[in-house]
Amino acid sequence: MPCCCVRLPYQNPDQLVIIPTDMRNRGVKDFPFSNANFIDLREATKDEFQGLAGVYTFSFTLTDDDGMPEQVHMGFVTTNYFQLVGARIAFGRDFSDEDGQPQPPPPAPGTPSATPPQRLPIMAIVSYEYFQRRFGSNPAVLGQSLNRGSPL
16 A cells, blocks of 8 residues: 555646666666667557657766766657646757657768768757756756766
8 A cells, every 4th residue: 555645746646657767687676668669659559559659767967067967867768748747948949859860870880981960969858846946046057068977
């Protein structure tokens, strides 16, 4: 029996469904979907669900401008995630479909004088609490790069 009930701040929380993947025979819980499996599931359920979004969370270390590392909780989400759960973007913009384009492949090995293609920017949306704490709610940081960090 649950010890508590938390109503998440989503637009229609009673309409949200979480679809985890487990490998019970191997004792693995919450195994991430592959991109191909996610696409297959999204296509197979498009008549049953209003939409399907993906999220994968993990801990990460970001480096502040002064070089101080900070451990944060991050997630990769599909570009439709915030729209689907009804989240309101307080400042800046939501993801666009173009933000979800895969990086271009590197040149084939042995290609003479091939210049590697320019990498696409990786877009981020930060929580309002993080925006206040780290950036002092300064809207001038919108569109700026976060320092690169490393996964924990």
